[in-house]
Amino acid sequence: MSGASVKLSRRSFLEVLGGGIAVAFGAASAASTAAERPGYPDDFHSYLAIRADGRITVFSGKIEMGQGIVTSLAQMAAEELGADVGSIDMVMGDTDRCPFDMGTFGSLSTRMFGPALRAAAAKARTVLTTLAAERLNVSPKQLTVAHGVVSITGQPVRRVTFGELAERVRITETVTEAAVLRAASDFTVMGRPTKRLDGIEKVTGRAKYAGDIRLPDMLYARILRAPTHGAVLVSADTNAAEKVAGVTVVNRDGLIAVLHADPETAAAALRQIGADWRRPEAGPDQETIFEHLVAHAGEPTELVAKGDVSKAAAAKSFETIFQKGYVAHAPIEPHVALADVRTDRATVWASTQTPFPLRDSIAAVLGFDNKRVRVITPYVGGGFGGKSAGGQASEAARLSQICGRPVQVMRTREEEFFYDTFDPACVVKIASALGADGKISRWDYEVIAAGERGATPSYDLANVRVRSARGLAYAGSAWKDDLHPFAVGPWRAPGANMNIFATESQIDIMAAAAGTDPLAFRLGHLSDGRMRKVLQTAVDAFGWQAAVRPSGRGHGIAISSDAGSVVATIAEVKVDRTSGRVTVVRIVCAQDMGIVVNPEGARMQIEGAITMGLGYSFSEELRFQGGEILDKNYDTYRLPRFDVVPKIEAVLVSNDELAPQGCGEPAITTVGAVLANAVFDATGARMLRLPMTPQRVAAAIARL
């Protein structure tokens, strides 16, 4: 037996297992990312178990929302174990069966959780090899592990399967030391195209999302909502609603709901409720919000101070203010939950990125100990940061407790827009300068309300100051900052979309003023080897032609360093100068994300990120008047549709020296910048506000 067996502190470990081999592991090995996320516990977070039937189950508090980790995590486990992906079962986001996990966000699953999972699987392989050596009476060194079988090297008939080894044993281990992981050159599962574990279910309609769970006697609830954030209920008349056949009306402590076995009847009954609201004073709207932010953000904190920005020599100075409005998460699956609350325990199926924190908040609402609450997370229909928060599960739990029947709360699309935790509107001010040598001599950067992610430039600069005011706190859940008229929260790569848009636009502005090709200008300030390599890769794949901009070609370039990955994106656009309509012709994106676990999955994530980025670049901007949300559905709030999606080419820059890094977010951070730079190259008009709607583009061209 290698390593001492450690008695595990958590309950139900071997109970759940019933025997076999289990290895528990934590994710604390990635110390730097753990520091970014204080509060990540150092207890173990997950475990994998091998049973007598040879199946391997990975229990993880992470959830699958389209980012593909159900497959890539299984690949990692299979690789290190020497098993087939098909023999792995993933149990995710179930608070009774999986150990505690903070939540699924920040491109952390692969980066933080991945190494820990691989180490655990490697440990399990060692345990299996040791057992097999005893069984086959040879030294472990003589053994080969592949496809879930341990055999004597060169004598494949002398073999024993994982299942046979797991029979009749009860072994629990924890990973305490760094494991010896397989080298990338030896990979047989990782780095190869793999059939998705969720494929068949998702194309046949069998995949279950939280809203698809059905229980006997369940009721569908519709809840009385305020017309505007900050409105206070003065009176409500539920008499008419109560007369609707089969309807249950709940009116308790500010929660007014109608419930029915048919969701449409519940909705119709809700419309029968007459309610009087006291509305708050009108606040800012989508045009005046920027002034409001600047006026109320308060003093910034300094993130970087290098050299002296006040004394730097300046042959040419540039002062620019960039703006971006509120952006919705708008997953097609709205927030939904089904709660079944009994006298002594509660089970809740929820569409959430944070099952464990959710369990605790439901327990608090019900007055239960959290051990009596189980949150189960089926497939999540898109999250993008927006399903870290959400009161729907607590509402469902309360209503179920009151009614004594299972209750589903599914937000309507209008509620989804109203209760979203939006990507905040924000402002960036940059004062920079070029020295007489054509190099950047000063970089004075202030970001308001977006946060610090992506605020520090990737370039080698002498005199730098970076400051951030009222940045979004990475709490992993919603927080209402009274700076904003409604809730804001993390949105795919929080803050970085704005910071990279501003930074990379300003770099382009200076390159044009210096009379230098924007690629050459960037390379002149860039020593990072990974960054130079992805830039060169993108340039080669695109066929970048050096020129001083604007050249009329409509080509733009942008780089970003995010979530441990580096990315370079080049785009080509066409602009109709009269209407201001921008057509994106193609986008090439090169990304170095360390070891690539699932190449097709990675390309898919990059394409998805870029497609989503088209929205905040061109059409997505929430319209509101104070706390009143004017966009209520997808007709006025426009997501990217098929006709705006260009040819997207994702190029993976291999880097087997580096453990897998973030994949789902980095590419999106370049999109606003690369398209603004391309619009400038096409027209000479510099777009300083996102989204670049046709009206704004046409107006900027008219001002030339």
Next chain:
Amino acid sequence: MKNIVKFSLNGAPASIETDDERMLLWVLRTDLALTGTKYGCGEGICGACAVIVNGKAHRSCRTPLKAVAGADVMTVEGLAKGDELHPLQQAFIDHDAFQCGYCTSGMLMDAYALLEGDSHPSHQRIVDHMERNLCRCGAHQRIISAIEQVAAKAGDSK
């Protein structure tokens, strides 16, 4: 109005006694527990709820039950024949044409209707036809490739 509505559902006869003004989406999802058809917007904008009625794609969130009386209705659950996937389903898997999968049922239904009417549509025709279906995960490029694969195969066999 309460009524008995009969129609064919995924090849089998269905008969439901209920208020026939109810939207097909909710009848499918609640009374029949066919949850593959999704709610996304409730107003005919996103396509997540698309089903096939007499060979054409319909938004089930805007289709009252009475409108399908006597009709042939197919939902995503009816696309595969037993364990044998429909070529579109296989192509969606081959091309990884979905991430979260929430829009997938509607995409498959609309793609099916397109190919029913035109077995090898042009790229532009596919884009135009799929235009009314939303995907937040950004699987668009792959969805088009998947449909093109099936369209190309249909062309081959002719």
